[in-house]
Amino acid sequence: MRSQSRSKVTLKPGKRPSKSRRKTPLQRNRPRKGKRLVKRPPGVWGTSVSANPATERMAFTPLPSSYGHNLIVLQPRDPRWLHAYWELTPAHVAQGRAKLGAEEGAAVWILRVYEEESPRWFDVDLSPGASDWTLQVESDRTWLVEIGLRALSGRFVPLARSNRVRTPPDRPSERIDPEWGPIDSLSAGWPSPSSEENPAR
Amino acid sequence: MNSPKAFLCLVLHGHLPFIRHAEVPECLEEDWFFEALTEVYLPLLEVFQRLKQDGVGFKLGLSLSPPLIAMMTDPLLLSRYGRYLENLIRLSESECRRTTGDPCFAPLAAMYRERFLRTRELWNQVYHRDLLEPFRQFHRTGHLELMTTAATHGFLPLMEVCPAALRAQVEAGCRSFEKAFGSRPAGFWLPECGYTPGVDSVLSDAGIRYTFLETHGVLHATPRPKFGVYAPVKSSSGLFLFGRDPETARQVWSSVDGYPGDFWYRDFYRDVGFDLPEETLRPFRNHGGLRVATGIKYFRITGRTEAKEPYQPAAALGRAQEHAGNFLFNRERQAERLCQVMGQPALITAMYDAELFGHWWFEGPAWLEHLLRKFDANRSVVRLQTSGEVLAGSGRIQTLAPHLSTWGWKGYNEMWLQETNAWIYRHLHRACWRMSELVSANPAAGGVRERALTQCLRELFLAQSSDWAFILAQRTACQYAQSRLEKHLKVFTRLYEQIQSGNIDPSWLAAVEEQDNLLPSLDYRIYR
Numbered sequence: 018m019r020s021q022s023r024s025k026v027t028l029k030p031g032k033r034p035s036k037s038r039r040k041t042p043l044q045r046n047r048p049r050k051g052k053r054l055v056k057r058p059p060g061v062w063g064t065s066v067s068a069n070p071a072t073e074r075m076a077f078t079p080l081p082s083s084y085g086h087n088l089i090v091l092q093p094r095d096p097r098w099l100h101a102y103w104e105l106t107p108a109h110v111a112q113g114r115a116k117l118g119a120e121e122g123a124a125v126w127i128l129r130v131y132e133e134e135s136p137r138w139f140d141v142d143l144s145p146g147a148s149d150w151t152l153q154v155e156s157d158r159t160w161l162v163e164i165g166l167r168a169l170s171g172r173f174v175p176l177a178r179s180n181r182v183r184t185p186p187d188r189p190s191e192r193i194d195p196e197w198g199p200i201d202s203l204s205a206g207w208p209s210p211s212s213e214e215n216p217a218r
Numbered sequence: 219m220n221s222p223k224a225f226l227c228l229v230l231h232g233h234l235p236f237i238r239h240a241e242v243p244e245c246l247e248e249d250w251f252f253e254a255l256t257e258v259y260l261p262l263l264e265v266f267q268r269l270k271q272d273g274v275g276f277k278l279g280l281s282l283s284p285p286l287i288a289m290m291t292d293p294l295l296l297s298r299y300g301r302y303l304e305n306l307i308r309l310s311e312s313e314c315r316r317t318t319g320d321p322c323f324a325p326l327a328a329m330y331r332e333r334f335l336r337t338r339e340l341w342n343q344v345y346h347r348d349l350l351e352p353f354r355q356f357h358r359t360g361h362l363e364l365m366t367t368a369a370t371h372g373f374l375p376l377m378e379v380c381p382a383a384l385r386a387q388v389e390a391g392c393r394s395f396e397k398a399f400g401s402r403p404a405g406f407w408l409p410e411c412g413y414t415p416g417v418d419s420v421l422s423d424a425g426i427r428y429t430f431l432e433t434h435g436v437l438h439a440t441p442r443p444k445f446g447v448y449a450p451v452k453s454s455s456g457l458f459l460f461g462r463d464p465e466t467a468r469q470v471w472s473s474v475d476g477y478p479g480d481f482w483y484r485d486f487y488r489d490v491g492f493d494l495p496e497e498t499l500r501p502f503r504n505h506g507g508l509r510v511a512t513g514i515k516y517f518r519i520t521g522r523t524e525a526k527e528p529y530q531p532a533a534a535l536g537r538a539q540e541h542a543g544n545f546l547f548n549r550e551r552q553a554e555r556l557c558q559v560m561g562q563p564a565l566i567t568a569m570y571d572a573e574l575f576g577h578w579w580f581e582g583p584a585w586l587e588h589l590l591r592k593f594d595a596n597r598s599v600v601r602l603q604t605s606g607e608v609l610a611g612s613g614r615i616q617t618l619a620p621h622l623s624t625w626g627w628k629g630y631n632e633m634w635l636q637e638t639n640a641w642i643y644r645h646l647h648r649a650c651w652r653m654s655e656l657v658s659a660n661p662a663a664g665g666v667r668e669r670a671l672t673q674c675l676r677e678l679f680l681a682q683s684s685d686w687a688f689i690l691a692q693r694t695a696c697q698y699a700q701s702r703l704e705k706h707l708k709v710f711t712r713l714y715e716q717i718q719s720g721n722i723d724p725s726w727l728a729a730v731e732e733q734d735n736l737l738p739s740l741d742y743r744i745y746r
Contacts, residue, residue, distance in 0.1 A: 070241060071729035075708040076701070084648050090379055092643065093622055095630035102644050149640060157621075180379055183415070185438065185621035185630065192441040197616045200559055203446030204437060 082148075089164045091179040096156035096187035101128060102149035103164050105176055113166055113176045120168035127167045128152060133159035133181065140167065157186040222601040224553030224564040225608055226593070227460060229279035229430060231407050232259070232572035233371050235685035235702075236285035236736045240294055244301075246510065247698055251289050252302040255349070256513060258576040259290075260340050261583040263352050266361060269590055276590040277602045279363045280572070281407035282353065283371050284394040285683070288736050290349045291398075303341065307334045309502035309512060313490065316498070322528040323516055329531055330514050350398055357399060363604035365405035366395040369737060372682035373634050375414040375622055376643060380650030382657075383682070384417070386745040388424050390679065390737055397739060405429065405605055409684050410634075411462070411569075411625035418453035418620075428458035428605050430569055435623030436461030444616055448556050448564040450608060451616050458609055459620065465552055466568035469545060477541045478579035481519045482534050486578065488517040488526050515580075538581040542588035550599040565608055566600070569625075638696075639687040645707050649678050652714050657745050660717070670722045671742040673731055674713045680734055681706035706734070 082104075089103035114121040126143040128150060141152050143164075154160055160182050165175035189204060234254055239245040269276050289295050310331040317323040345352055356362040368374065369390035377384040388406070395403045406426040408417065413431050421429055428450070436447050436459060443451055447461030470476050477483075491499065491512040503510065517526035518534065549566065556564035575582030593602050603611070626633035635643075656671055663671055681703055689699035709730055716722045 071726060071733060072705055072709060075705065075712070078708070080645055080704055080707060083644075086648075090643070090647060092376055092378070092631070092635060094632050094635050095628060098632075100635050100640055102640070104644065149644075151640075182378075183621075185623065186440075187438070189437055190440040190442045194441040194444075194616065194618075197441070197444035199442045199444050200446070202559060203448055203556075204442050204444065 087177050089162060089177040089179045091160065091162055091182045093182050093184050094151065096184050097153055098151055099154055099160060099162075099182060099184070100149065100151050101162055101164075101179060103177060104148065105164070109176060113174045116174045117166060117168050117172065120170060120172060121166075124166040124168045124174075127165065127173070129163045129165065129167075129173060129175065130154065131161050131163075133161070154184060156184050159183045220598065221563055222553070222597065222599055223557035224549070224566050224600045225603040225611075226549060226600050227279065227565060227567045227603060227605055227608055228277075229281070229407075229460075229567065229569045229605070230572040230575070231281040231283075231367070231569070232286055233281075233283035233367065233409075234286050234289065235683050236288060236370060236680065238289065238292060238295055238733075238735070240733060244298065246508065247695065248295065248298060249302070249510065251286075251295060252299050253511075253513060253577060254286075254573060255290075255299060255341075256303070256306070256334075256337055257580075258573055258583075259349060260337050260345075261576045262572070262586070263345070263349070264336075264340060265583050265587045265590075266356055267352070269587065270356075270359070270361065272591075274591055274594045275602075276361055276594060277363070277604045277607070278361070278590075279365060279405060279605055280353070281365045281367055281405070282395075282398075283367045283407075284369050284391050285371065285736060287350065287366075287394060287398050292735075296347050299341075300347075303334065303338050305502050306513065307331065307338065309490075309499075310334050310514060312498070312502065313514060326516050326529060326531070327514075354399055360604075363405065363606055364395075364399055365403040365407060366391050367407040368409050369394065370679040370683040371409040371685065372679065373409055373412050373684035373687065374417055375412045375624065375631055376634060377650070377682070378414055378416070379647055380654075381416070381420075382654050382745050383650040383678070385420050385423075386675065387679065387682065388420050388426075389744045390740060392424050392426070393739065393744075394737055411435065411623070412631075412684075413620055413624070414622045415619065418457040418459075419455045422453075422455040422457045426457065428460060428609065430460045430462065430567065431620060432623050432625040432629060433462045433464045433467070434629055435459075435620050436618075438623070439618040439620040441618055443618055445560055445564075447567065448560060449562075449615070450565060450612055451618050453619060454617060458605075458615065460565070460567040460605060460608075462569050462625070463566045465548070466545075466566060469548065470568075470570060470574070477545075477585065478574070478582070479519065480537050480541070481521050482530070482537045483519055484515055484529050484534060484580040485517045485519045485526050486515070486580075488515055490514045490516065534581050535584055538585040539588045542585050542592055545585075545589055546592045546596060546600070550596075553600045633691050634684060634687040636691055638693065639690040642687060642690075642703060645703075646678075646682060649681065649707060649710050649714075652710075653678055653745055656714065656717055657742060661743075663742075666722050666724050666727065667717065668742070669731065670713050670717050670727055672740050673727060673734070674710055674717070675742045675745055676734055676736060676740055677706045677710040677713065677730075680736065681710065709734070 085106060087105050087109045089101055091099055091101050094100050117124050128141040128143060129138055130141060130152060131138045143150060162179045163175035164177050165173055167173045193199060234251055237247045237251060313327040314331055317327045341347060353364060357364045368387035372387040374384050392402050402425050404427045406421055406429045408429055411430060411432045413435050433447055436443055436451060447463055450458050450460055452458045489511040491510050516529055518529045520527045553564060575586055622630060624630055653674060656674060660671055686699040686703045689695050
């Protein structure tokens with residue numbers, strides 16, 4: 018039975034209060050619901066950073082969209098996904114287009130994805146204007162990508178090549194050390210970390 | 219004494235991002251640190267002190283991050299903490315007056331007043347505003363095995379393309395620990411348990427003996443670990459690795475059936491800072507009239523309902539004691555099962571954020587105290603050991619190669635590499651590569667140039683704090699996290715340009731050094 022409060026000021030049970038700035042560890046594993054949890058008046062959050070006289074004016078200049086280099090960087094997100102970001106200077110892009118000659122007009126931007134352990138590769142078509150991409154691959158393999166232009170004929174002009182990256186395995190290794198023959202009940206694996214019920218923290 | 223069936227290695231990780239704003243009289247985000255002192259670190263120290271006085275043998279691993287250590291010794295923040303505590307005490311006294319005669323809430327208001335008065339006494343009279351000294355003492359007596367983490371808790375797996383930055387984060391963390399505690403740490407907590415191949419060599423080169431991985435970090439290693447996570451393993455560089463036990467993790471962290479969700483425990487969200495009228499709160503809180511949590515909470519979780527019942531401290535503490543007993547019982551059954559299968563004592567590694575104990579889970583410190591007393595009184599089946607003791611007592615240890623893993627959402631990098639935060643890496647990596655350029659071009663700088671180079675590294679470190687990407691993903695204090703990230707990157711860039719051009723502005727440099735004063739002994743030459 019609910020207790021009766023005799024406080025002079027009634028605590029308001031009806032309205033759900035704003036949540037903490039930080040999620041509880043019990044909630045951290047849940048995918049975010051896409052909702053801002055805390056509403057703040059505009060500008061207040063930035064106040065203590067931008068009120069700093071030494072750096073105040075910097076608050077109003079955005080970070081650059083690129084740094085004038087030609088590169089593509091690959092990073093693993095999880096066993097089956099990679100993330101790539103890139104930047105290419107207009108001059109470098111123009112050189113690439115020039116190599117395509119007459120085919121340049123209908124060329125499309127792609128990532129060509131290479132798997133080191135095999136001769137195979139595949140292409141991922143990019144949206145115009147994209148400067149990063151998340152791409153699906155396989156686990157426990159080594160990958161590198163090239164970004165470039167592919168003509169209708171299939172001719173590919175790469176404009177930058179990435180670093181090599183290895184996706185982690187998503188299951189216990191098949192490799193067994195004969196000196197350390199595994200005890201299956203201990204080493205067979207754990208609920209897959211991709212499960213959202215998994216209490217990873 | 220007969221050998222126990224298992225050794226339990228209990229490790230807590232304490233970290234907060236470095237937040238210090240001398241340019242404003244007070245700052246909302248600094249409250250995170252003040253809350254942690256009030257709710258976590260002072261209560262935990264009090265628990266440890268009581269156990270020691272009662273002759274209870276206990277052993278815990280405790281990681282304290284460099285930013286947390288820095289904030290614990292910063293005169294400005296310590297002075298502001300004093301003011302924070304005074305406000306809290308005045309608020310609790312106002313609550314006592316407001317709830318006079320109320321049979322439910324008056325005792326709770328009184329409880330909080332007593333707690334805050336005790337906190338102030340601990341802060342001023344017992345610890346004399348120096349929290350590092352009691353931690354040092356427990357480290358010397360062997361009750362706590364202290365360790366640290368990366369310089370600003372930078373997320374190491376996404377620094378693979380900047381190995382110099384990764385090495386510098388580790389080295390600066392170790393040096394910060396040495397300055398605070400007199401020697402380099404034997405153990406190292408990887409930020410977010412983020413491991414990627416190559417990190418083991420970096421840690422070994424820095425003199426680290428062991429670190430901790432999430433469960434699948436060990437289970438999915440190559441070759442397969444014979445004993446799963448129930449024995450220490452090592453990498454080819456000689457770094458010892460402890461794999462997290464999923465059972466102890468689930469019992470405490472699970473949102474479905476973990477202890478902290480028990481309906482008798484205090485509800486985190488029903489705080490008077492959100493419930494009381496603004497005019498009641500105004501004399502005790504500032505922050506531009508924003509509603510913020512105060513730490514005074516009157517309701518218990520009750521159930522999956524918005525209708526929360528008043529908190530009953532005695533019942534909650536009773537649950538904490540029961541849960542401690544339950545944890546011990548489960549560990550003993552687990553130990554018996556494991557030992558029978560393994561043919562040797564098992565290792566159970568239980569790893570948690572320190573902030574769980576007192577902040578997220580109010581009764582956490584009480585649970586921990588009951589648990590440590592029970593383990594001391596029941597040592598035949600499961601015995602507490604530090605990581606160092608486990609290694610000293612271990613025979614042959616299997617060598618294997620772990621792969622990428624973290625303890626974050628979904629177990630890999632996604633929490634720090636998703637739509638909301640993936641954009642940061644082109645900027646962080648560029649800053650890392652520029653730092654390499656600067657160091658190559660200035661192998662032995664002195665004077666103002668050296669200060670500028672060092673401040674560059676400091677700004678890079680502060681931008682690399684994993685907290686910003688985490689907060690952006692959580693969509694909580696996004697504006698603050700984004701502002702901090704951008705600010706440190708922009709200050710870095712300006713310093714970089716000034717160093718390159720040879721026109722360093724000394725007064726601007728001094729102003730930035732004063733603001734972002736983490737790691738005062740930092741030497742830019744560690745970046746290599």
